Amino acid sequence: MSAIETWGEMVRVEHAQSDRIRGVRPTDTWSQSAAQFRADPHRTDDRTVETLRSRLNPGETLLDVGAGGGRLALPLALTCRNVTAVEPSPSMCAVLRETARDYGIQNLTIVESGWLDAEVEAVDVALCSHVVYVIEDIGPFVRKMNAHASRLVMAILFQASPISQAYGIWEQVHGERRHALPALPQFLPVLEELGIRAEVTELDQQPSRTFSSLEEAREGMARWLFVSPGTDAMTRLDHVLRDALRENNGVWQVEGARPLQPCLVSWETAGNSR
Numbered sequence: 449m450s451a452i453e454t455w456g457e458m459v460r461v462e463h464a465q466s467d468r469i470r471g472v473r474p475t476d477t478w479s480q481s482a483a484q485f486r487a488d489p490h491r492t493d494d495r496t497v498e499t500l501r502s503r504l505n506p507g508e509t510l511l512d513v514g515a516g517g518g519r520l521a522l523p524l525a526l527t528c529r530n531v532t533a534v535e536p537s538p539s540m541c542a543v544l545r546e547t548a549r550d551y552g553i554q555n556l557t558i559v560e561s562g563w564l565d566a567e568v569e570a571v572d573v574a575l576c577s578h579v580v581y582v583i584e585d586i587g588p589f590v591r592k593m594n595a596h597a598s599r600l601v602m603a604i605l606f607q608a609s610p611i612s613q614a615y616g617i618w619e620q621v622h623g624e625r626r627h628a629l630p631a632l633p634q635f636l637p638v639l640e641e642l643g644i645r646a647e648v649t650e651l652d653q654q655p656s657r658t659f660s661s662l663e664e665a666r667e668g669m670a671r672w673l674f675v676s677p678g679t680d681a682m683t684r685l686d687h688v689l690r691d692a693l694r695e696n697n698g699v700w701q702v703e704g705a706r707p708l709q710p711c712l713v714s715w716e717t718a719g720n721s722r
């Protein structure tokens with residue numbers, strides 16, 4: 449199997465397992481967590497924003513594919529000429545619109561659509577942060593970003609999906625191995641197959657997911673594992689969580705969870721890809 453086929457197969461298998469365990473797939477999977485993607489565009493302590501900014505030339509235009517609530521698109525709009533944010537989730541778009549309005553950011557165009565269906569103008573730089581894990585058709589997705597950026601493409605991916613922290617708990621609750629989504633190790637061979645020579649830079653490690661109370665941890669885990677209150681699966685989850693969580697000074701974490709390593713994968717578009 450080619451790297452592109454392997455990627456697509458991993459996404460298909462993970463989605464099929466999720467659909468089987470969850471039942472009906474919600475139309476907007478971000479409706480319960482979109483608010484977490486709101487962030488102050490003027491913050492000065494975010495080294496990822498500073499790294500991205502350092503790669504942008506003054507006055508350039510930016511496309512943010514899967515912009516979410518604008519965690520990166522909005523601070524970058526403060527220094528770019530214009531940002532086009534492509535985002536299919538209505539709840540994420542609502543957070544993005546509201547945050548842009550609250551901070552008076554007007555050089556942002558929101559296109560409420562998935563990337564492969566989006567009709568947008570070409571820009572100087574395309575960005576895609578923590579999106580590709582769920583994209584089955586990865587070849588056309590990356591090629592379209594390449595075709596729409598005249599100078600540079602930047603993608604941010606973790607070494608492993610953040611939800612991998614809960615794979616052990618998943619197995620104990622659902623009695624089967626959790627199929628993993630593809631991440632950085634599978635993305636680099638995809639780029640190679642597309643004829644793209646990319647540079648990889650490690651960004652700051654992020655602590656594993658923390659929760660501020662046992663109840664919040666229980667709710668977060670139930671969401672990750674598609675477990676509903678009052679079910680047998682919830683009883684099993686409660687039982688597993690007794691040993692699977694660690695508390696330190698009022699902060700709860702999955703026992704043994706390792707920090708997350710995000711990486712910036714970037715490439716100049718001129719003459720890069722086949």
Ligand SMILES: C[S@@+](CC[C@H](N)C(=O)[O-])C[C@H]1O[C@@H](n2cnc3c(N)ncnc32)[C@H](O)[C@@H]1O
Nearest residue numbers: 513514515516519536537540562563577578579
């Ligand atoms: C984990 S969030 C990341 C949001 C933002 N890029 C960030 O780093 O904060 C993933 C986002 O990708 C979006 N997404 C999923 N499929 C997409 C697609 N086919 N085209 C564009 N965006 C997509 C989701 O709606 C979601 O907002």
